[in-house]
Amino acid sequence: MISAIRLGLRLAGLSASVSGGAARVRTLMVALTSLIGTFLLLVVGSITRSEILQRPAGLERGVKILLLAVVIAVSMPVLSLAATSGRLSAAMRDRRLANLRLLGLSARRTRVVAAVETGAAAVFGAVIGCGVFLLARPVIAGLHPAGREWPLHTLWPYWWATMLAVVTVPLAVGAVSVLPQRSTSRAALLQARRATTRRPSPLRLLPLAAGVALATFVISQAENRLAQDSGSNERLSPYMLAAIALLGIGTLLAVPVFVRLIGDVLASRSGRPTLLIAGRRLQEQPAAMTRVVAGLLIGLFVVTGARAVVVAFEDTQQYRASAIGETTGQVATVYTPARLAPAVRERLDADPDVVQTAAFPRLRASCHVADFCGTAAVASCSDFERFYPGVKGCRAGEPMWVGTDGRPWLRPGATALGVRAELPRNRPGTLIKVPIPRHTVDTDAAGLVNSVDVLLPPSTPGVFELATSRMVAIDVRAEPGIAVETVLDVRGASYSTSPDSTYFSFVNSLRSLVWAIAALVLSVGLLSFTVASIDRATSRRSELVSLQLVGVRPAILRRTQWIEIALPLTLGSAAAIACGLLAGVAFLSYGSIVDQTPWRDTLVLSAVAMLGALLAASSTLVAASPPIRPETIRTE
Amino acid sequence: MPPSTTLLALLEQEPAYGYTLKRRYDEHFGFGHRLAFGQVYAALSSFDRNGYAEVIGVDSDGGPSRKRYRITPEGSTVVERWIATPEPASSYTSSTLFAKVSVALMSGRAANDVLAIQRQAHLERMRALTKRRRTAETAELLALTFELNHLDADLRWIEEAGLRLADLKRVVLDA
């Protein structure tokens, strides 16, 4: 057993007596991927725990599901990365291990050799990964992404999660390097001997087609029901879940079919050697590349889906109001006795966090006179538009509805609105009658104008005097990104209305979470893809060297490699993102949200994924035209 | 292998009795089949007749008379020519060749050249056979292949002998 372990270490290039450069590079890659994988799992584990600890009252169900999605979205690519590095140079190593079997080494000891060879590096990487995590904890605690706080003392994974994280990656690496012994080399030989490689069955397209059909069905049904206002979509939920599952699995199954198709197209244009070689290679093993990107594809699918789900949170009045406030500055209204008003305004204007203030006196529309209980602001169109840049269509000199036409709520036959002054403790003030507005001021969002339903011009008889006699309202706009409440609290002003910023920051943090996970998934997926591609190119070294010897320019070899890698990668990413989007939209329509597809974010994600894919493909080009050295020419 | 020239070459080393010559021959080239005394004396008398060797004295201390021979300049020329001429490139030349190489080593001649010219002869023969083989029909083809393979074996022997010349020299000179 000791000798088997020692042999494993030797083959890994870890013992000093071996000068195997390639073995050492491979071992380094295994250690590096294991390091990154373990580190990421620990980080996600600790952040998850921190989130849970900070909401001791029990998590909302939505947040729990979200955390689960995060853990899945990160672990899939990490595991795929581990598996990829465990199967590096698989063909060469399988042959070597088969030779060990022929020498008379028992199957068990051969497995020990194989497991030690890759496992040692993986364990080493995992240990370093823990160390890096310990060093990185203060840094993570110092981050405040989108307002989330992860205090240092909460930033520990659960002990079982730690164990899992540290053990999972090396175990996965070791397992894949051991499991496919014997069977694969034989299968590989058979595969190589087969005259023409089998085309992936078109049946692989079925789950995807079914998923698309089902998702489309769910979406159209939901739209119909919404149009007919016939309530809940509960009945659709099994269809929705099935659609999402089919889309996810279908993407993975379908990509080889498309890759093979593209290989056929490229190869048929045999006038161009570059395209021919790339096409033939894709025809040969359309599934090989897809297997490597599977982790990335699942990750992208989940992330795109999650981004669409966040729309469900964005599609609320609360969120929109504060979202606009967040970009132009939040607005609050302060009520103050008329005599103190100038002093209060002056004090607020002096505050650096305040953009501007405006005194728009408020009147309360009488509920008795017109059956319309609302608030009227007294302001000229120009003053009003200056303070609220989003409003449009204000007509000077006549009363206006703000945001919504209020006439449907009036008592039938009403001829005027009755308005009273705002008095402390809601005592009724004098009532005067004003004409019913006939036009509406457009606003970006109803919540933009703080609780104002009607705009009255100061020229309306009696209104201005009435409104400024006792209490005056001062609208305050804070700097964008500053909570207006804090400003007012500091200034000691009493205020009545201000937007709800907790909800806003919660949704924002959800979105940044999705983006952070997207970045993670992309980089881990692309890393494992790059590692695998370099390994493939390296195993083709003698072929590539001989082609260069024949006079093929390195540029042609690089171009071929580039096409061979970039194509399945971009194609797979596009398919995963499209299917993720479709799944997300199905989910949204189930929740009665239509026309809210996050196109912009999806496009950005696609662009970044494509760019990453192309960069990853480019980074493997070094291996595509290895330097011609005499010793590389003769080796088989 | 015709041993006569080999015996002459051994005589070139130093004057010798027939008995001594036979012993030295057996030592170097015998390999299980020794020369008969008759063969040795027949060879020596033919050398004498042809002027390749001469008798330089007769001992007879009680027993039968023993003649002591010495090589003549003519004899040396024969040895020289024999060593320098490659054997016809046919199979089974190696034992003669071995004798030549040993003798060349003993006499301080260039054993390397012996192997080189033989290799040249073999290769030329192989080249000729290979050329004929291209157009040969089955029966001739097999015959040609037979010879080619034996020549190939000889050549490999020559090459190995070339690599081991130093060892051989030590053995030959020690004996």
Added chain:
Amino acid sequence: MPDQYTLLQARGLSLAYGDTPALIDVDISLRAGESVALMGPSGSGKSSLLHCIAGVLVPDSGGITALGQRIDTLGEAARSAFRLEKLGMVFQFGNLIPELTLLENVMLPLQLLGTSAKHASARAHELLEALDVDAVSDRRAGAVSGGQSQRAAVARALVHRPAVLLADEPTGALDTVSSDKVLDAMLLLAEELGSAVLVVTHENRVSAHCERLVTLRDGRVSSPAAVL
């Protein structure tokens, strides 16, 4: 002395890997239609010489002239182009692209030189026919026997009518019968094209196929027939 038939002439080639000399003052020339075997024990510099001639390695001193052009002073790209146009190479293991069919492998040099697919295909079939592997021309290189793949490699090396054919242990991985057949076909085709052939080998049977023998020993050319 070079004459009008000399295709390739190397003079005074010396090459060292660090402190270890691989070639010392080597002269060699190849004439049109001539086949030369290059022999020598392992480490004698055979492959180094071949790679110098192929423009893979640049000699430390000395010069190589091919078709009236100095090739050792050319840049990497120009040497690559020279190989593509003027040289054919055969290796011990065919080194074909396993995913391409035999036909596509053979067409490759022509297509890289800009020949139309139609013409390239016709010419490739012609050579595959001559080498007796046309029947399997649509099989992938990874799926044929070693002998067939080696014949296709020979076809690939000759398809663009190179001036010089360089072969490095071309039959090292074949049995004697296949080896003889491949060599016969290769030399016959080369002779028809008027190409010079240089075969690196350690087998006498292979060298017997060639008209001339050059032997290397410790990086030097020894006498034409010197013992290895």
